[in-house]
Structures are given as C-alpha cells and as structure tokens.
Amino acid sequence: MRDRREVLRLEGLRKSYNIGQPNEVEVLHGVDLCVDSADFAALVGPSGSGKSTLLNQIGLLDSPTDGELYLLGKPTREMDDEARTALRGRNIGFVFQFHHLIGAFTALENVLMPVMVARGKPDRETLDRARGLLADVGLEKYADRKPDQLSGGQQQRVAIARALITRPALLLADEPTGNLDTKTAADVFELLRRFNAQFGCAVLVVTHDPRLADTCDRTITLVDGRIDGDERHDAARADAS
Numbered sequence: 251m252r253d254r255r256e257v258l259r260l261e262g263l264r265k266s267y268n269i270g271q272p273n274e275v276e277v278l279h280g281v282d283l284c285v286d287s288a289d290f291a292a293l294v295g296p297s298g299s300g301k302s303t304l305l306n307q308i309g310l311l312d313s314p315t316d317g318e319l320y321l322l323g324k325p326t327r328e329m330d331d332e333a334r335t336a337l338r339g340r341n342i343g344f345v346f347q348f349h350h351l352i353g354a355f356t357a358l359e360n361v362l363m364p365v366m367v368a369r370g371k372p373d374r375e376t377l378d379r380a381r382g383l384l385a386d387v388g389l390e391k392y393a394d395r396k397p398d399q400l401s402g403g404q405q406q407r408v409a410i411a412r413a414l415i416t417r418p419a420l421l422l423a424d425e426p427t428g429n430l431d432t433k434t435a436a437d438v439f440e441l442l443r444r445f446n447a448q449f450g451c452a453v454l455v456v457t458h459d460p461r462l463a464d465t466c467d468r469t470i471t472l473v474d475g476r477i478d479g480d481e482r483h484d485a486a487r488a489d490a491s
C-alpha cells in the first residue's frame with residue numbers, strides 16, 4: 251500500500267454567512283474530516299448541502315467562523331490573508347467546472363500561469379515540467395494553441411495541467427466534468443486518478459454524477475452542512491497494489 255500522510259484535517263469547522271443584520275445563517279455545522287495524500291475522494295450531497303462552501307474553506311479561499319483547518323499540519327484559521335494566499339499557492343491546485351483559462355494565452359502559458367503569478371518568469375525546469383504535464387494530459391502537440399482552438403475536454407485537461415504545475419499536495423475539483431460529455435468526463439476522472447497515484451497528490455472532487463463518484467476510492471457525503479457518510483471503497487485496489 252502507498253504511504254499515507256495527512257494533508258488536511260478539519261476539526262469542528264463551522265461557517266456562517268451574514269445575510270443582513272441580525273440574520274446569520276450557518277451553512278457548515280461543525281465538520282470533522284481528514285484527508286491524506288493517497289486519497290482520491292468524491293464529495294457528494296444534495297444541492298445546497300454546503301459542498302462549494304466546504305471546498306472554499308478547504309481551498310483557503312474563505313475563513314471559517316469557528317473550528318480549525320489544518321493544511322499539512324499547519325493551523326490556518328488565525329492566518330492573515332498574505333500567509334493564507336502563500337500557503338494556498340504552494341500547496342493547493344484548483345480545477346473548476348468552467349476552466350477559467352486565459353483566452354489570450356496559449357495552452358503552455360496557461361499551464362505556467364500559477365508559477366508566473368508567484369515567481370515571475372519561469373525557469374527552464376518549470377518550462378520543461380509544464381511541457382511534461384501537457385504531454386501527460388495528451389496535449390503535447392497543442393502547447394501553442396489558444397483555448398478557443400481546443401475542445402471543451404482539451405481545455406479541461408489544460409486546466410488540470412495548470413493545477414498541477416506547482417506540485418500541490420491537494421487538488422480540489424468543483425464539478426470538473428459538469429460541462430463535458432460522458433466519455434470525456436470519464437477521461438478527465440481517469441487523469442485525476444492517474445495524477446493522484448503518480449504524484450501522491452490528494453484529490454477531492456465535488457460531483458453530482460454518482461457513476462463518477464463510484465470510481466473514487468472514498469465517498470464523503472454532505473447533508474445540510476454535516477458529514478452524513480464517509481465510505482472508503484479502495485480496499486480491493488489497495489490489496490492489489
């Protein structure tokens with residue numbers, strides 16, 4: 251079995267939104283969760299159950315009202331924006347339903363974006379890594395194409411390569427296949443799985459598609475802002491490896 255190290259731990263995580271004084275609505279009601287580096291997990295639940303809110307917390311895009319979130323063992327709740335942004339940039343990759351590629355940039359430049367934002371001009375090693383990732387997602391011949399010269403599935407593969415350029419410990423994907431046909435969606439999931447195994451990068455993916463959720467090793471179910479189920483179904487695969 252592969253090594254497992256803790257990537258993420260949530261303890262009693264709560265999130266409320268202020269919807270105009272004095273109304274405060276609590277969306278996450280004390281979530282406890284551990285994710286480790288070998289996890290390839292689906293986050294499922296009915297519409298409005300808090301999946302995106304939870305993903306925003308985990309992605310350090312927003313801060314909790316109460317509780318604690320540890321990323322790679324570091325408590326994050328008291329961090330200021332600068333520290334939070336730096337920790338996020340180094341350790342978390344994002345893939346969204348709509349890929350948010352930059353239209354004026356080529357596929358290769360899009361993949362390089364997170365590094366350029368953090369450190370400016372990429373060095374040779376980073377360039378090689380970006381080309382390698384494009385090859386990994388089957389797009390080595392498309393490095394110089396702009397997003398509008400690529401299909402939806404190809405654009406999403408560029409977005410996955412972009413999310414991995416910083417070698418994140420955690421890859422978060424919010425409905426990454428919501429916009430794709432069944433076959434392309436399955437291919438995207440297969441890619442996520444491959445990177446999970448290849449880089450030891452924990453993957454947490456929100457999906458409404460039960461068939462895709464079934465292909466994950468773990469299914470975390472959120473109902474009304476609480477974890478309602480957390481099942482591992484990777485025993486067969488782990489025994490086989």
Ligand SMILES: Nc1ncnc2c1ncn2[C@@H]1O[C@H](COP(=O)(O)OP(=O)(O)OP(=O)(O)O)[C@@H](O)[C@H]1O
Nearest residue numbers: 267268269277295296297298299300301302303304
């Ligand atoms: N900024 C906000 N202010 C107030 N309420 C919010 C805010 N963001 C989300 N909510 C509420 O929090 C609840 C959970 O929303 P969230 O988007 O996290 O659910 P979800 O499970 O991702 O839903 P879906 O599957 O439909 O995308 C909803 O009732 C929503 O109205």
